Amino acid sequence: MNDAVLSLREVRKSYREADGNRLDVIQVGQFELAAGDQIALVGSSGSGKSTLLNLIAGILLPDAGVVCVNGTDITQLPEAKRDRFRAGNIGYVFQSFNLLQGFTALENVRLGQMFGNGTGDAVELLKKVDLAHRLHHKPRALSVGEQQRVAIARALVNAPALVLADEPTGSLDAANGTAVLELLRQVCTEGRHTLLMVTHDPAVMRHFERVVRLEELR
Ligand code: ADP
Numbered sequence: 001m002n003d004a005v006l007s008l009r010e011v012r013k014s015y016r017e018a019d020g021n022r023l024d025v026i027q028v029g030q031f032e033l034a035a036g037d038q039i040a041l042v043g044s045s046g047s048g049k050s051t052l053l054n055l056i057a058g059i060l061l062p063d064a065g066v067v068c069v070n071g072t073d074i075t076q077l078p079e080a081k082r083d084r085f086r087a088g089n090i091g092y093v094f095q096s097f098n099l100l101q102g103f104t105a106l107e108n109v110r111l112g113q114m115f116g117n118g119t120g121d122a123v124e125l126l127k128k129v130d131l132a133h134r135l136h137h138k139p140r141a142l143s144v145g146e147q148q149r150v151a152i153a154r155a156l157v158n159a160p161a162l163v164l165a166d167e168p169t170g171s172l173d174a175a176n177g178t179a180v181l182e183l184l185r186q187v188c189t190e191g192r193h194t195l196l197m198v199t200h201d202p203a204v205m206r207h208f209e210r211v212v213r214l215e216e217l218r
């Protein structure tokens, strides 16, 4: 194993469709990210971006290939260990936030923390994403931009080596989208977290020095 934070080798994933045929979605030959890398991975809608992130997070298993995060081939871990590994090593930010509606901003971040090593400081992170005044608000009482900032704090609270973001600005207007994007990049830079963001939005790509197209990975 080398010291790449993320390393993919010959990863294949297909889905079985209703008519019984297989739909080949992911074919990645080789792909690596090092500590502190920040890249935008782009592809059109339906090209397999979310599928690839779910393979990297160990939410989905590939049909073939190796997915190494911090030197661990997560495809070889049984499900419970994979879940625990994800909680401690990977932060995931979704387009639709996926916050628990019955819990406050602070509770949402603390819940994320509980599944990891528990060492992060939830209040400190919420301050960092400019939500010190919103700790005890539930998601419905927050703007969409604020909700996504809670989700960013939750994703970062266990200081994950790898941060995955699936079109995180897709539900936000342009101004909020830019703010969230720059915030996510800034906290990843400060903590030297590797950031892999998928998007189909040219306005998002322009924020990244490194842009990789999904089809280039074959
Ligand atoms: P993207 O995130 O780039 O829009 P997805 O990874 O969500 O793309 O989906 C890639 C392709 O796989 C699409 O054609 C989608 O319809 C199909 N797909 C996604 N999930 C499933 C599933 N669970 N079963 C069957 N097909 C799926």
Ligand code: MG
Residues within 6 Å of the ligand: 049, 050, 051, 166
């Ligand atoms: Mg998607």
